[in-house]
Amino acid sequence: xxxxxxxxxxxxxxxxxxxxxxxxxxxxxxxxxxxxxxxxxxxxxxxxxxxxxxxxxxxxxxxxxxxxxxxxxxxxxxxxxxxxxxxxxxxxxxxxxxxxxxxxxxxxxxxxxxxxxxxxxxxxxxxxxxxxxxxxxxxxxxxxxxxxxxxxxxxxxxxxxxxxxxxxxxxxxxxxxxxxxxxxxxxxxxxxxxxxxxxxxxxxxxxxxxxxxxxxxxxxxxxxxxxxxxxxxxxxxxxxxxxxxxxxxxxxxxxxxxxxxxxxxxxxxxxxxxxxxxxxxxxxxxxxxxxxxxxxxxxxxxxxxxxxxxxxxx
Amino acid sequence: xxxxxxxxxxxxxxxxxxxxxxxxxxxxxxxxxxxxxxxxxxxxxxxxxxxxxxxxxxxxxxxxxxxxxxxxxxxxxxxxxxxxxxxxxxxxxxxxxxxxxxxxxxxxxxxxxxxxxxxxxxxxxxxxxxxxxxxxxxxxxxxxxxxxxxxxxxxxxxxxxxxxxxxxxxxxxxxxxxxxxxxxxxxxxxxxxxxxxxxxxxxxxxxxxxxxxxxxxxxxxxxxxxxxxxxxxxxxxxxxxxxxxxxxxxxxxxxxxxxxxxxxxxxxxxxxxxxxxxxxxxxxxxxxxxxxxxxxxxxxxxxxxxxxxxxxxx
Numbered sequence: 001x002x003x004x005x006x007x008x009x010x011x012x013x014x015x016x017x018x019x020x021x022x023x024x025x026x027x028x029x030x031x032x033x034x035x036x037x038x039x040x041x042x043x044x045x046x047x048x049x050x051x052x053x054x055x056x057x058x059x060x061x062x063x064x065x066x067x068x069x070x071x072x073x074x075x076x077x078x079x080x081x082x083x084x085x086x087x088x089x090x091x092x093x094x095x096x097x098x099x100x101x102x103x104x105x106x107x108x109x110x111x112x113x114x115x116x117x118x119x120x121x122x123x124x125x126x127x128x129x130x131x132x133x134x135x136x137x138x139x140x141x142x143x144x145x146x147x148x149x150x151x152x153x154x155x156x157x158x159x160x161x162x163x164x165x166x167x168x169x170x171x172x173x174x175x176x177x178x179x180x181x182x183x184x185x186x187x188x189x190x191x192x193x194x195x196x197x198x199x200x201x202x203x204x205x206x207x208x209x210x211x212x213x214x215x216x217x218x219x220x221x222x223x224x225x226x227x228x229x230x231x232x233x234x235x236x237x238x239x240x241x242x243x244x245x246x247x248x249x250x251x252x253x254x255x256x257x258x259x260x261x262x263x264x265x266x267x268x269x270x271x272x273x274x275x276x277x278x279x280x281x282x283x284x285x286x287x288x289x290x291x292x293x294x295x296x297x298x299x300x301x302x303x304x305x306x307x308x309x310x311x312x313x314x
Numbered sequence: 315x316x317x318x319x320x321x322x323x324x325x326x327x328x329x330x331x332x333x334x335x336x337x338x339x340x341x342x343x344x345x346x347x348x349x350x351x352x353x354x355x356x357x358x359x360x361x362x363x364x365x366x367x368x369x370x371x372x373x374x375x376x377x378x379x380x381x382x383x384x385x386x387x388x389x390x391x392x393x394x395x396x397x398x399x400x401x402x403x404x405x406x407x408x409x410x411x412x413x414x415x416x417x418x419x420x421x422x423x424x425x426x427x428x429x430x431x432x433x434x435x436x437x438x439x440x441x442x443x444x445x446x447x448x449x450x451x452x453x454x455x456x457x458x459x460x461x462x463x464x465x466x467x468x469x470x471x472x473x474x475x476x477x478x479x480x481x482x483x484x485x486x487x488x489x490x491x492x493x494x495x496x497x498x499x500x501x502x503x504x505x506x507x508x509x510x511x512x513x514x515x516x517x518x519x520x521x522x523x524x525x526x527x528x529x530x531x532x533x534x535x536x537x538x539x540x541x542x543x544x545x546x547x548x549x550x551x552x553x554x555x556x557x558x559x560x561x562x563x564x565x566x567x568x569x570x571x572x573x574x575x576x577x578x579x580x581x582x583x584x585x586x587x588x589x590x591x592x593x594x595x596x597x598x599x600x601x602x603x604x605x606x607x608x609x610x611x612x613x614x615x616x617x618x619x620x621x622x623x624x625x626x627x628x
Contacts, residue, residue, distance in 0.1 A: 158500030
């Protein structure tokens with residue numbers, strides 16, 4: 001509603017309170033692969049009427065899978081990171097599944113992050129922001145967007161293209177995480193390039209994050225950064241360039257990142273680092289062939305407990 | 315079908331033949347804004363049953379608007395550039411409208427470019443590629459993606475994150491346009507940074523385009539670049555770094571770019587430059603208060619004729 005504008009608490013403060021309340025910095029990563037869903041979720045796809053399309057069955061199973069994973073693990077997490085590509089590839093039904101999963105995650109009290117890494121020029125950035133956080137005006141009334149709490153944004157097009165996301169986010173107390181140094185080996189191709197005058201491309205991006213963010217009473221800013229947990233060497237130097245930004249840390253587990261190496265993220269407080277784990281939780285039962293829900297819950301609690309202790313020691 | 319793999323003609327050759335056949339380098343930009351649709355399109359929204367939701371009416375009107383614009387202008391264009399954000403913000407119905415517009419554009423014989431500027435690490439890049447070009451395997455059969463001919467891709471995460479798009483595109487003779495120097499003023503924040511060892515970030519990206527592209531018998535590569543028509547000074551130097559890449563040139567018209575300045579794009583042939591025009595065609599009637607279809611057709615033909623003559627002079 002338009003009278004919400006300006007009334008929302010800043011994202012950094014909301015995040016900080018939620019991390020302390022749930023004693024967790026874990027973001028459950030959901031990037032459901034139709035071929036490897038939990039067995040009980042397949043029943044949702046099998047149960048549709050004869051003649052249902054593959055994408056209808058797959059979307060129903062994806063939604064059920066996410067529900068089951070959330071039910072098993074939400075209590076150990078502070079939020080959920082939804083990989084938009086995983087839903088988009090299932091078309092209309094995939095979008096309906098995404099809407100369902102956003103609502104399910106909110107019902108568990110989780111902060112919902114849409115990981116879409118969008119980035120475009122001003123007018124199109126505003127459209128993406130409306131699509132994710134806000135609403136679109138039409139001659140027949142406003143159309144609500146996805147309604148998430150936070151998004152990832154790609155800053156290659158510059159600060160002016162990041163600002164529409166931040167402006168829209170602030171209306172509802174939402175947050176924006178700007179890619180600064182991603183977790184993949186090939187990130188070095190562009191992000192690690194050294195610049196005339198000093199620093200790297202990633203340093204420029206971290207400086208941008210620091211400049212556009214606003215820091216509330218919690219000491220955590222409303223604009224964050226994505227820094228791969230796979231490059232702890234970069235983490236300390238990037239943290240120095242953006243002392244209050246919450247840092248989203250993908251790459252723990254399957255990609256080789258270790259929670260033990262992430263101490264610098266927590267310098268401004270327990271909400272200074274958010275650790276996303278996808279396969280390490282959702283697929284925890286695969287290796288041991290145990291029931292997936294129990295193994296996922298145990299893995300989520302293990303990650304939660306480890307991260308919490310690292311943050312407390314920082 | 316999997317037996318299509320490897321049989322498709324390379325994108326550069328398809329593009330080149332289509333440009334010559336249609337004597338056009340114009341890509342119609344569709345980024346429909348529900349508040350400013352053509353008047354006749356509003357009837358499609360108004361005509362839905364009582365109780366229809368705003369997003370249902372808006373999506374119906376957006377689909378009708380795109381149909382009308384295509385009917386008026388397709389004969390002067392070689393392709394269409396669809397801004398994905400404009401459809402995503404209308405949710406499930408927006409995705410259905412997008413599917414409809416892709417089919418409508420194909421029926422007019424146009425090359426369909428999805429302008430989503432996606433970019434993510436390998437496994438998620440593959441999901442986006444499946445979503446746009448390919449198909450997703452599920453236990454109930456394959457789910458087809460959007461089925462476009464080409465996409466825009468953001469290379470901030472490195473060449474390894476661009477390759478999944480290229481690999482998927484090649485299976486169906488599709489193309490990928492990598493952001494090299496975008497049309498917005500703020501692009502300078504990151505893309506114009508000068509690097510130790512020489513060149514700029516944009517130069518690195520153009521080098522990447524040149525390296526990963528394959529050039530067929532037409533002399534036009536299957537991997538292209540996005541270079542803003544607003545920065546003709548960059549165009550000549552970037553063209554030298556990627557001599558056979560097709561260059562997508564946004565920013566003509568409302569953003570200030572001029573077709574007359576785009577000669578270097580056409581060095582490898584008439585398909586070396588593709589000029590995207592959105593408001594300059596779709597909104598051509600607004601200023602003069604004429605019927606939108608007639609004004610749009612006249613504007614499209616004017617852009618087509620001018621670009622064709624510049625390319626022939628190059």
